[in-house]
Amino acid sequence: MKSIHIDLGKDSYDIHIENGLLDRAGEYVRNLTKSQTLAVISDTTVDGLYGDRLEQALRKEHYNVRRIVFPAGEKYKCAETLLQLYQELSDAGITRSDYIITFGGGVVGDLGGFAAATFLRGVPFIQIPTTIIAQVDSSVGGKVGIDLPSGKNQAGSFYQPKGVLIDPELLRTLPLRFIHDGMGEVIKYGCIHDEELFALLEALDDETISGHWEDIIGRCCEAKGRIVERDVLDLGERMLLNFGHTIGHAIERCYGYGYYTHGEGVAAGMAMLTGVTEHMGLTEAGTTERLCKVLRRYGLPTDVQASADDLLRYIGNDKKKRGNRMTLIILKAIGQSELLPVMADELPKYIRKGE
Ligand SMILES: NC(=O)c1ccc[n+]([C@@H]2O[C@H](COP(=O)([O-])OP(=O)(O)OC[C@H]3O[C@@H](n4cnc5c(N)ncnc54)[C@H](O)[C@@H]3O)[C@@H](O)[C@H]2O)c1
Ligand SMILES: [Zn+2]
Incomplete structure (x- = not known):
């Protein structure tokens, strides 16, 4: 297990990296929040491969888990999907004392992170990245956002996660x-x-x-x-x-x-x-x-x-x-x-x- 502390004053957080971490995600999330409800944002591919496992791991810690899934692919990192996410977060009754988990590649992290940054003016979130790009790049650094018709990543903000959980074994299924x-x-x-x-x-x-x-x-x-x-x-x-x-x-x-x-x-x-x-x-x-x-x-x-x-x-x-x-x-x-x-x-x- 490797942990890396990112020192950003009040926005500091830890990155945990360990094979098999997905099945222990509940314990790590529990260390970060006492909240009862978690919204897990993911895409169809990652949810299909690992959604049940993550949900089980979180339920072990008695969380209410609401899975929110959108189609995989860069073209869904857009304003339309963002609006749908807001709607589903609202339907799930997510409040500022709940947590959002982004579970997927860079698209999920950027889009879900931007939803977290802006829904109710900011709901705390945790990144569980599942591609190399997301594990080494997009989940660290706090840049979140969406693409606009005029260009990539043109709307976004800096919003730091409360933690990043990396399970390298998830890369086994990555093409x-x-x-x-x-x-x-x-x-x-x-x-x-x-x-x-x-x-x-x-x-x-x-x-x-x-x-x-x-x-x-x-x-x-x-x-x-x-x-x-x-x-x-x-x-x-x-x-x-x-x-x-x-x-x-x-x-x-x-x-x-x-x-x-x-x-x-x-x-x-x-x-x-x-x-x-x-x-x-x-x-x-x-x-x-x-x-x-x-x-x-x-x-x-x-x-x-x-x-x-x-x-x-x-x-x-x-x-x-x-x-x-x-x-x-x-x-x-x-x-x-x-x-x-x-x-x-x-x-x-x-x-x-x-x-
Ligand atoms: N915020 C930042 O600092 C930052 C940095 C780099 C890249 N990015 C953004 O990240 C995005 C690219 O990230 P990406 O390459 O992860 O794209 P992605 O999220 O689209 O993932 C690539 C594909 O792999 C699938 N996938 C994800 N995890 C998998 C797994 N474990 N097994 C099998 N399939 C899996 C996804 O469903 C998707 O189809 C771009 O939108 C880019 O702008 C952001
Ligand atoms: Zn790059």
Whole structure:
């Protein structure tokens, strides 16, 4: 069992990571709240696989459990689903002294977390993330929200959970494409913050990694937690988490969302940018080769067909651009990252490379 304390003053919380934790979720929730009623928000896939088990675990602690389920998929992370959630929370008689549990991937965490943040001006909530993306990224840091027709994650807020319960065994049912998608972010943490994690990933592969999830997820949460503690509102250091994302987002947009997964876009983005900065002498020699090798090991791309011009077209409206300055995140070496402010007109220098 691994526990990580996220120190955010009155908004502090703990992340617990343990194989089999799902069946003991009731005890952990009981330590956090004396309330009687819990609303568990989930999607159809996760509810179908694990909803009964979670309900049983919670009922052992005599909770009234109300399961609220919406269809799986990013397209349901929208205002219409949010309104339905409000209605169901209201029908269930949820009050501010009850708790909401978000049980699923990043979609459930973001949407359910935003419902928790805004229903009755805020109901406390607990995250039980079930994908790698959710276990290492979206459940930590307090960003919740929904997509709008005008763009992804365009309505949202910062709302910290009261706790995060991670059971790595739930990843056994996650399809390989989503595993690889999440590995894009896992490798990113190794790159920006944790060389030991990176070295561990170099030594494992798709088969052998499953015995190491507790350690790996713990290291990622630790990395994200420490960075978020120093920059809750994403005004400075938290930008390090965007390594690979400027080009990655451009790749996702250029091909249309869904062609490359987010993790695939980030993977190619990290490899391409590091190729450029290594060539410029800003990154230790040999870093790109190490990075590309590990990305390929987990089925991730190190390059895409799109030209520099194609990609630049989709970087123009990236939110990291402020005025005509932007901040790129680059590696000095594996495990060491830094912010590099660049003028927007210098950006073309940093786009491309790759093999
Ligand atoms: N809030 C943040 O800081 C943050 C960070 C990263 C990503 N996100 C958001 O997270 C979302 C992506 O997260 P995601 O990849 O987890 O998407 P997701 O929630 O759509 O999950 C992916 C798919 O896996 C299924 N699934 C979930 N757990 C499973 C399991 N254990 N076994 C089998 N199937 C399972 C889901 O039903 C879904 O079909 C995006 O909306 C993104 O914007 C938010
Ligand atoms: Zn990301």
